[in-house]
Amino acid sequence: MAVRCFGEKDLQYLTEVIEKQDLWRGMGDDSFVSRFEDAFAKHLGRKYVLAVSSGTNAEEVALAALGLEPGDEVICPATAPIFVSMPVVSIGCIPIFADTDPKTLIITAETIEAAVTPKTKAVMVVHLNGVPAQMDEILAVAKKHNLMVLEDCAQAYDATYKGKKTGTMGDVMCASMQQSKHITSGEGGIVATDDPEIYKRAVMFHNVGMPWYRYGLEAPQAKPLGGLSTRGHFMFGHNFRMGELQGAVALAQLERIDEYNKVRAENVAIIEQELAGVEGLKLAHVYPDTVPNYWVYPIRVPKELGNYGETNYLEVVFQKMQKDRKTLVGVPLPDYVQYKPGICPVCEEASPYFSGLGCHPTQSADSIRESCEDAKKQVAEVLAKK
Numbered sequence: 038m039a040v041r042c043f044g045e046k047d048l049q050y051l052t053e054v055i056e057k058q059d060l061w062r063g064m065g066d067d068s069f070v071s072r073f074e075d076a077f078a079k080h081l082g083r084k085y086v087l088a089v090s091s092g093t094n095a096e097e098v099a100l101a102a103l104g105l106e107p108g109d110e111v112i113c114p115a116t117a118p119i120f121v122s123m124p125v126v127s128i129g130c131i132p133i134f135a136d137t138d139p140k141t142l143i144i145t146a147e148t149i150e151a152a153v154t155p156k157t158k159a160v161m162v163v164h165l166n167g168v169p170a171q172m173d174e175i176l177a178v179a180k181k182h183n184l185m186v187l188e189d190c191a192q193a194y195d196a197t198y199k200g201k202k203t204g205t206m207g208d209v210m211c212a213s214m215q216q217s218k219h220i221t222s223g224e225g226g227i228v229a230t231d232d233p234e235i236y237k238r239a240v241m242f243h244n245v246g247m248p249w250y251r252y253g254l255e256a257p258q259a260k261p262l263g264g265l266s267t268r269g270h271f272m273f274g275h276n277f278r279m280g281e282l283q284g285a286v287a288l289a290q291l292e293r294i295d296e297y298n299k300v301r302a303e304n305v306a307i308i309e310q311e312l313a314g315v316e317g318l319k320l321a322h323v324y325p326d327t328v329p330n331y332w333v334y335p336i337r338v339p340k341e342l343g344n345y346g347e348t349n350y351l352e353v354v355f356q357k358m359q360k361d362r363k364t365l366v367g368v369p370l371p372d373y374v375q376y377k378p379g380i381c382p383v384c385e386e387a388s389p390y391f392s393g394l395g396c397h398p399t400q401s402a403d404s405i406r407e408s409c410e411d412a413k414k415q416v417a418e419v420l421a422k423k
Contacts, residue, residue: 039401040300042221046292050285060281064249070284071251076291082205083229085236085252088284089243092191092213094277095226097124099211101274102228102239103159103185105130108368112152112160112184114144115348115381116388120213121161121189122349126364131374133157134350139387140322141165141335142345146174148383150182154373159185164193164203166393167331171324172198172206187211192332194219195298199326209235214283217397219297219330220290222283243277246270298330300398304405308334308394311409317416333393336412339419345391348384350376 050069054060062070070088078086089095100111107129113122115134122132135152138145143165160179162170179186186207190196193203194212204210209232212218214225228239233254241248247269248256259269279287290297309320319337323329337343349355354365359376363369378385394408 038300038303039404040296040398042216042399043286043289046289047286050289051282054281054285057281062278062281062284066251068284069281069288070279073284073288073291074251076288077227078229080291080294081202081210081229083210084231085229085233087228087236087239087243088279088287089226089228089277090279090283091224091277092211092215092218092226093120093124094243094275095211095213095228096120096189097127097275098226098239098243098277099187099209099228100124100130100159101128101242102209102230102235103187104234104238105158108156109158110154110156110374112144112149112157113349114142114161114163114165114384115350116142116345116384117163117165117189117349118191118347119349119352119354120191121163123354125161126358126366129364129366129368130158131156131364131368131370132349133374134376134381135160136381137384137387139383141168141324142384142388142391143168143170144175145171146178149175149184150178153178153182153184156371157182157184159187161187161189162207163189163191164196166321166329166333166335167193167196168321168329168335169193169196169198169203169324169327172201176206185209191215191218194330195294196330197328198324204229208232209239214287214290218332219301220287220294222279222287222290225279225283225287226277238272241272242274244274245276246272246274297398301331301396304396304398304400304402305331305334307402307405308396308409311406312336312412315413315416317420318412331396334396335391335393337390338392338412338416340389341419342412342415343389343391345388345393348381348388350380351378 135148188207191213355376
Protein backbone atom coordinates (compact mmCIF):
# COMPACT_ATOMS: atom_id res chain seq x y z
CA MET A 38 0.00 0.00 0.00
CA ALA A 39 1.51 3.30 -1.07
CA VAL A 40 1.86 6.04 1.52
CA ARG A 41 2.24 9.78 1.30
CA CYS A 42 5.78 10.88 1.96
CA PHE A 43 4.73 13.85 4.10
CA GLY A 44 1.68 14.23 6.31
CA GLU A 45 0.08 15.73 9.39
CA LYS A 46 3.02 15.20 11.76
CA ASP A 47 5.40 16.97 9.35
CA LEU A 48 2.99 19.91 9.16
CA GLN A 49 2.55 19.95 12.94
CA TYR A 50 6.28 20.12 13.58
CA LEU A 51 6.87 22.69 10.85
CA THR A 52 4.11 24.85 12.32
CA GLU A 53 5.79 24.65 15.73
CA VAL A 54 9.04 25.88 14.19
CA ILE A 55 7.34 28.82 12.51
CA GLU A 56 5.48 29.74 15.68
CA LYS A 57 8.75 29.76 17.63
CA GLN A 58 10.21 32.16 15.02
CA ASP A 59 13.62 30.44 15.19
CA LEU A 60 14.69 28.60 12.07
CA TRP A 61 18.24 27.81 13.18
CA ARG A 62 18.97 25.10 15.69
CA GLY A 63 20.72 27.15 18.34
CA MET A 64 22.84 25.53 21.02
CA GLY A 65 20.22 24.01 23.29
CA ASP A 66 18.89 20.46 23.52
CA ASP A 67 15.27 21.40 22.87
CA SER A 68 15.55 22.19 19.15
CA PHE A 69 14.02 19.87 16.58
CA VAL A 70 17.49 19.14 15.24
CA SER A 71 18.67 18.06 18.69
CA ARG A 72 15.52 16.02 19.22
CA PHE A 73 16.11 14.30 15.90
CA GLU A 74 19.74 13.56 16.82
CA ASP A 75 18.67 12.00 20.10
CA ALA A 76 15.92 9.96 18.47
CA PHE A 77 18.23 8.73 15.73
CA ALA A 78 20.92 7.79 18.25
CA LYS A 79 18.37 5.65 20.06
CA HIS A 80 17.04 4.16 16.83
CA LEU A 81 20.48 3.28 15.44
CA GLY A 82 22.14 2.38 18.71
CA ARG A 83 25.13 4.74 18.57
CA LYS A 84 26.22 7.20 21.26
CA TYR A 85 26.77 10.39 19.27
CA VAL A 86 24.75 11.69 16.33
CA LEU A 87 25.22 14.90 14.39
CA ALA A 88 22.66 16.14 11.86
CA VAL A 89 23.98 18.17 8.91
CA SER A 90 22.57 19.93 5.88
CA SER A 91 23.06 17.26 3.19
CA GLY A 92 24.22 13.71 2.67
CA THR A 93 27.31 14.85 0.78
CA ASN A 94 28.16 17.16 3.67
CA ALA A 95 27.71 14.21 6.03
CA GLU A 96 30.26 12.28 3.98
CA GLU A 97 32.78 15.14 4.18
CA VAL A 98 32.16 15.72 7.89
CA ALA A 99 32.59 12.01 8.67
CA LEU A 100 35.87 11.90 6.75
CA ALA A 101 37.19 15.05 8.41
CA ALA A 102 36.17 13.66 11.80
CA LEU A 103 38.59 10.76 11.30
CA GLY A 104 41.47 13.22 11.59
CA LEU A 105 42.86 12.57 8.12
CA GLU A 106 45.71 14.71 6.78
CA PRO A 107 46.20 16.12 3.26
CA GLY A 108 47.74 13.48 1.03
CA ASP A 109 46.34 10.55 3.04
CA GLU A 110 44.68 7.90 0.88
CA VAL A 111 41.13 6.68 1.33
CA ILE A 112 39.92 3.50 -0.38
CA CYS A 113 36.57 3.96 -2.11
CA PRO A 114 34.44 1.51 -4.09
CA ALA A 115 34.78 2.12 -7.81
CA THR A 116 31.04 1.71 -8.31
CA ALA A 117 29.09 4.10 -6.09
CA PRO A 118 27.56 7.57 -6.39
CA ILE A 119 30.32 10.14 -6.86
CA PHE A 120 29.16 11.79 -3.62
CA VAL A 121 31.34 9.11 -1.98
CA SER A 122 34.66 10.00 -3.57
CA MET A 123 34.40 13.76 -4.09
CA PRO A 124 34.39 14.57 -0.34
CA VAL A 125 37.69 12.67 -0.12
CA VAL A 126 39.12 15.12 -2.63
CA SER A 127 37.61 18.14 -0.91
CA ILE A 128 39.38 17.46 2.41
CA GLY A 129 42.74 17.14 0.63
CA CYS A 130 42.94 13.36 0.55
CA ILE A 131 43.38 11.01 -2.41
CA PRO A 132 40.70 8.50 -3.45
CA ILE A 133 42.04 5.04 -4.24
CA PHE A 134 39.44 2.98 -6.06
CA ALA A 135 38.91 -0.66 -5.22
CA ASP A 136 37.16 -3.14 -7.46
CA THR A 137 33.82 -4.61 -6.46
CA ASP A 138 31.89 -7.86 -6.34
CA PRO A 139 30.33 -8.43 -9.78
CA LYS A 140 27.17 -9.81 -8.16
CA THR A 141 26.48 -6.66 -6.10
CA LEU A 142 28.93 -3.90 -7.13
CA ILE A 143 29.89 -3.72 -3.43
CA ILE A 144 33.46 -3.44 -2.16
CA THR A 145 34.97 -6.58 -0.60
CA ALA A 146 37.77 -7.49 1.78
CA GLU A 147 39.82 -8.85 -1.11
CA THR A 148 39.48 -5.74 -3.24
CA ILE A 149 40.28 -3.50 -0.28
CA GLU A 150 43.41 -5.50 0.49
CA ALA A 151 44.56 -5.16 -3.12
CA ALA A 152 44.22 -1.36 -2.93
CA VAL A 153 46.12 -0.77 0.34
CA THR A 154 49.34 1.29 0.19
CA PRO A 155 51.57 2.67 2.97
CA LYS A 156 49.59 5.93 2.74
CA THR A 157 46.16 4.35 3.16
CA LYS A 158 44.40 5.56 6.28
CA ALA A 159 40.71 4.74 5.81
CA VAL A 160 38.21 2.78 3.76
CA MET A 161 34.68 3.79 2.80
CA VAL A 162 32.19 0.93 2.73
CA VAL A 163 29.03 1.68 0.75
CA HIS A 164 26.08 -0.61 1.46
CA LEU A 165 24.90 -0.13 -2.11
CA ASN A 166 21.18 -0.24 -2.91
CA GLY A 167 20.44 -1.27 0.69
CA VAL A 168 22.48 -4.50 0.55
CA PRO A 169 24.86 -4.86 3.54
CA ALA A 170 28.50 -5.48 2.72
CA GLN A 171 30.36 -8.47 4.17
CA MET A 172 31.54 -6.57 7.21
CA ASP A 173 33.41 -9.20 9.26
CA GLU A 174 35.91 -9.79 6.47
CA ILE A 175 36.20 -6.07 5.73
CA LEU A 176 36.76 -5.18 9.38
CA ALA A 177 39.43 -7.88 9.65
CA VAL A 178 41.35 -6.38 6.72
CA ALA A 179 40.93 -2.89 8.17
CA LYS A 180 42.32 -4.05 11.51
CA LYS A 181 45.23 -5.81 9.81
CA HIS A 182 46.25 -2.59 8.03
CA ASN A 183 45.21 -0.18 10.81
CA LEU A 184 42.54 1.45 8.65
CA MET A 185 39.58 3.42 9.94
CA VAL A 186 36.21 2.38 8.50
CA LEU A 187 33.48 4.74 7.37
CA GLU A 188 30.11 3.14 6.61
CA ASP A 189 28.04 4.95 4.00
CA CYS A 190 24.42 4.08 4.76
CA ALA A 191 22.75 6.58 2.43
CA GLN A 192 21.01 3.69 0.65
CA ALA A 193 20.85 1.28 3.59
CA TYR A 194 18.86 2.44 6.58
CA ASP A 195 17.98 -0.39 8.95
CA ALA A 196 19.53 -3.18 6.88
CA THR A 197 21.29 -5.75 9.04
CA TYR A 198 24.44 -7.88 8.96
CA LYS A 199 24.47 -10.75 11.46
CA GLY A 200 21.78 -8.93 13.40
CA LYS A 201 23.69 -5.64 13.52
CA LYS A 202 22.33 -2.56 11.80
CA THR A 203 24.37 -1.07 9.00
CA GLY A 204 26.11 1.97 10.40
CA THR A 205 26.96 0.41 13.74
CA MET A 206 30.08 -1.56 12.83
CA GLY A 207 32.59 0.98 11.51
CA ASP A 208 34.32 3.84 13.28
CA VAL A 209 31.78 6.29 11.91
CA MET A 210 28.72 6.22 9.68
CA CYS A 211 27.08 8.74 7.44
CA ALA A 212 23.73 8.82 5.69
CA SER A 213 21.69 11.02 3.41
CA MET A 214 18.16 12.32 3.83
CA GLN A 215 17.72 13.47 0.24
CA GLN A 216 14.15 12.90 -0.90
CA SER A 217 14.70 9.50 -2.51
CA LYS A 218 16.14 7.99 0.68
CA HIS A 219 14.48 5.86 3.37
CA ILE A 220 13.64 8.99 5.37
CA THR A 221 13.95 12.51 4.05
CA SER A 222 14.06 16.16 4.99
CA GLY A 223 14.35 17.12 1.32
CA GLU A 224 18.08 17.42 1.79
CA GLY A 225 19.92 16.49 4.96
CA GLY A 226 22.55 14.19 6.40
CA ILE A 227 23.55 12.23 9.48
CA VAL A 228 26.89 11.37 11.08
CA ALA A 229 27.03 8.87 13.92
CA THR A 230 29.81 7.30 16.02
CA ASP A 231 30.59 5.86 19.43
CA ASP A 232 33.93 7.71 19.63
CA PRO A 233 33.73 11.07 21.43
CA GLU A 234 36.83 12.40 19.65
CA ILE A 235 35.36 11.62 16.23
CA TYR A 236 32.14 13.32 17.30
CA LYS A 237 34.00 16.42 18.53
CA ARG A 238 35.89 16.80 15.26
CA ALA A 239 32.66 16.31 13.34
CA VAL A 240 30.94 19.06 15.31
CA MET A 241 33.76 21.51 14.77
CA PHE A 242 34.13 20.73 11.06
CA HIS A 243 30.41 21.26 10.42
CA ASN A 244 30.33 24.43 12.55
CA VAL A 245 33.26 26.48 11.20
CA GLY A 246 35.58 25.13 13.89
CA MET A 247 33.39 26.00 16.88
CA PRO A 248 33.00 23.22 19.50
CA TRP A 249 29.28 23.31 20.20
CA TYR A 250 29.23 19.81 21.65
CA ARG A 251 26.22 18.00 23.02
CA TYR A 252 26.00 14.85 25.17
CA GLY A 253 27.67 16.52 28.13
CA LEU A 254 31.09 16.72 26.45
CA GLU A 255 33.30 19.55 27.68
CA ALA A 256 34.26 22.13 25.08
CA PRO A 257 37.53 24.11 25.06
CA GLN A 258 37.34 27.84 25.73
CA ALA A 259 39.19 30.37 23.61
CA LYS A 260 41.36 32.84 25.53
CA PRO A 261 41.56 36.53 24.59
CA LEU A 262 44.54 37.38 22.42
CA GLY A 263 46.19 40.77 22.37
CA GLY A 264 43.51 42.03 24.71
CA LEU A 265 40.74 41.10 22.25
CA SER A 266 38.19 38.34 22.66
CA THR A 267 37.62 35.68 19.99
CA ARG A 268 34.62 33.50 19.15
CA GLY A 269 36.57 30.28 19.47
CA HIS A 270 37.18 28.76 16.02
CA PHE A 271 39.53 25.88 16.82
CA MET A 272 39.93 24.25 13.40
CA PHE A 273 39.01 24.65 9.76
CA GLY A 274 35.39 23.92 9.01
CA HIS A 275 32.33 24.73 6.94
CA ASN A 276 28.84 25.78 7.91
CA PHE A 277 27.04 22.49 7.35
CA ARG A 278 24.50 22.98 10.16
CA MET A 279 21.02 21.58 9.75
CA GLY A 280 18.22 24.12 10.17
CA GLU A 281 15.06 23.70 12.21
CA LEU A 282 12.76 23.25 9.21
CA GLN A 283 14.86 20.28 8.11
CA GLY A 284 15.07 19.01 11.67
CA ALA A 285 11.31 19.13 12.12
CA VAL A 286 10.66 17.06 9.00
CA ALA A 287 13.53 14.68 9.79
CA LEU A 288 12.05 13.93 13.22
CA ALA A 289 8.58 13.37 11.80
CA GLN A 290 10.04 11.06 9.16
CA LEU A 291 12.04 9.04 11.68
CA GLU A 292 8.88 8.47 13.68
CA ARG A 293 7.43 6.73 10.59
CA ILE A 294 10.48 4.75 9.50
CA ASP A 295 9.01 1.38 10.54
CA GLU A 296 5.96 2.09 8.39
CA TYR A 297 8.14 3.07 5.44
CA ASN A 298 10.31 -0.03 5.86
CA LYS A 299 7.23 -2.25 5.89
CA VAL A 300 5.92 -0.81 2.62
CA ARG A 301 9.37 -1.07 1.01
CA ALA A 302 9.48 -4.75 1.99
CA GLU A 303 6.01 -5.30 0.51
CA ASN A 304 7.08 -3.65 -2.73
CA VAL A 305 10.23 -5.78 -2.87
CA ALA A 306 8.15 -8.92 -2.31
CA ILE A 307 6.06 -7.98 -5.35
CA ILE A 308 9.19 -7.48 -7.46
CA GLU A 309 10.68 -10.81 -6.43
CA GLN A 310 7.40 -12.63 -7.00
CA GLU A 311 6.85 -11.09 -10.43
CA LEU A 312 10.42 -11.56 -11.68
CA ALA A 313 11.40 -14.91 -10.14
CA GLY A 314 12.55 -17.35 -12.80
CA VAL A 315 12.42 -14.87 -15.68
CA GLU A 316 14.90 -15.95 -18.34
CA GLY A 317 17.73 -13.47 -18.86
CA LEU A 318 17.11 -11.66 -15.56
CA LYS A 319 18.71 -12.20 -12.16
CA LEU A 320 17.26 -10.99 -8.88
CA ALA A 321 19.33 -9.15 -6.27
CA HIS A 322 22.18 -11.13 -4.76
CA VAL A 323 21.97 -11.28 -0.96
CA TYR A 324 25.01 -12.15 1.15
CA PRO A 325 24.68 -14.73 3.94
CA ASP A 326 23.51 -13.47 7.34
CA THR A 327 22.22 -10.19 5.90
CA VAL A 328 18.80 -8.60 5.64
CA PRO A 329 18.73 -5.85 3.01
CA ASN A 330 16.48 -2.81 3.19
CA TYR A 331 16.47 -1.84 -0.44
CA TRP A 332 16.74 1.73 -1.63
CA VAL A 333 16.14 0.52 -5.16
CA TYR A 334 15.96 -3.14 -6.09
CA PRO A 335 19.00 -4.11 -8.20
CA ILE A 336 18.49 -6.58 -11.02
CA ARG A 337 20.94 -7.96 -13.55
CA VAL A 338 19.71 -7.85 -17.13
CA PRO A 339 21.13 -8.17 -20.65
CA LYS A 340 23.80 -5.56 -21.31
CA GLU A 341 21.54 -3.73 -23.72
CA LEU A 342 19.18 -2.91 -20.86
CA GLY A 343 21.64 -2.08 -18.07
CA ASN A 344 21.85 1.54 -16.98
CA TYR A 345 24.25 1.71 -14.03
CA GLY A 346 26.78 4.40 -14.87
CA GLU A 347 28.48 5.36 -11.60
CA THR A 348 32.06 4.20 -12.00
CA ASN A 349 33.67 7.23 -10.37
CA TYR A 350 37.09 7.33 -11.96
CA LEU A 351 35.59 7.38 -15.48
CA GLU A 352 33.85 10.69 -14.80
CA VAL A 353 35.15 13.84 -16.48
CA VAL A 354 36.25 15.33 -13.17
CA PHE A 355 38.55 12.38 -12.44
CA GLN A 356 39.85 12.38 -15.99
CA LYS A 357 40.95 15.96 -15.42
CA MET A 358 42.82 14.89 -12.28
CA GLN A 359 44.37 12.03 -14.24
CA LYS A 360 45.61 14.47 -16.89
CA ASP A 361 46.80 17.13 -14.43
CA ARG A 362 48.33 14.55 -12.03
CA LYS A 363 46.90 16.37 -9.06
CA THR A 364 43.57 16.53 -7.31
CA LEU A 365 41.19 19.44 -7.73
CA VAL A 366 42.61 21.07 -4.60
CA GLY A 367 46.18 20.68 -5.80
CA VAL A 368 47.38 17.54 -4.00
CA PRO A 369 49.90 15.73 -6.25
CA LEU A 370 48.96 12.20 -7.31
CA PRO A 371 51.63 9.54 -6.82
CA ASP A 372 52.57 7.70 -10.00
CA TYR A 373 50.77 4.55 -8.87
CA VAL A 374 47.44 6.42 -8.52
CA GLN A 375 45.65 6.12 -11.85
CA TYR A 376 42.13 7.14 -12.83
CA LYS A 377 41.79 5.47 -16.21
CA PRO A 378 39.79 2.67 -17.80
CA GLY A 379 40.94 -0.77 -16.75
CA ILE A 380 42.01 -0.09 -13.16
CA CYS A 381 38.95 -1.91 -11.77
CA PRO A 382 38.13 -4.41 -14.53
CA VAL A 383 35.55 -6.44 -12.65
CA CYS A 384 33.23 -3.51 -11.97
CA GLU A 385 33.73 -2.20 -15.51
CA GLU A 386 32.63 -5.57 -16.88
CA ALA A 387 29.75 -6.08 -14.43
CA SER A 388 28.16 -2.63 -14.04
CA PRO A 389 26.61 -2.42 -17.55
CA TYR A 390 24.42 -5.40 -16.65
CA PHE A 391 22.78 -3.72 -13.65
CA SER A 392 19.50 -1.88 -13.52
CA GLY A 393 17.29 -0.80 -10.64
CA LEU A 394 13.57 -1.02 -9.93
CA GLY A 395 11.95 1.48 -7.62
CA CYS A 396 10.46 0.25 -4.35
CA HIS A 397 9.82 3.59 -2.64
CA PRO A 398 6.89 3.58 -0.18
CA THR A 399 5.10 6.22 -2.23
CA GLN A 400 4.86 3.79 -5.16
CA SER A 401 1.69 1.75 -5.44
CA ALA A 402 1.61 -2.02 -5.86
CA ASP A 403 0.13 -1.53 -9.31
CA SER A 404 3.01 0.74 -10.36
CA ILE A 405 5.52 -1.83 -9.06
CA ARG A 406 3.85 -4.59 -11.07
CA GLU A 407 3.80 -2.38 -14.14
CA SER A 408 7.55 -1.79 -13.81
CA CYS A 409 8.08 -5.54 -13.54
CA GLU A 410 6.00 -6.19 -16.64
CA ASP A 411 8.02 -3.60 -18.54
CA ALA A 412 11.25 -5.28 -17.41
CA LYS A 413 10.04 -8.72 -18.49
CA LYS A 414 8.91 -7.41 -21.86
CA GLN A 415 12.21 -5.63 -22.52
CA VAL A 416 14.28 -8.68 -21.56
CA ALA A 417 12.15 -10.96 -23.76
CA GLU A 418 12.59 -8.58 -26.72
CA VAL A 419 16.37 -8.55 -26.32
CA LEU A 420 16.57 -12.33 -26.02
CA ALA A 421 14.36 -12.76 -29.09
CA LYS A 422 16.89 -10.83 -31.17
CA LYS A 423 19.78 -13.07 -30.18
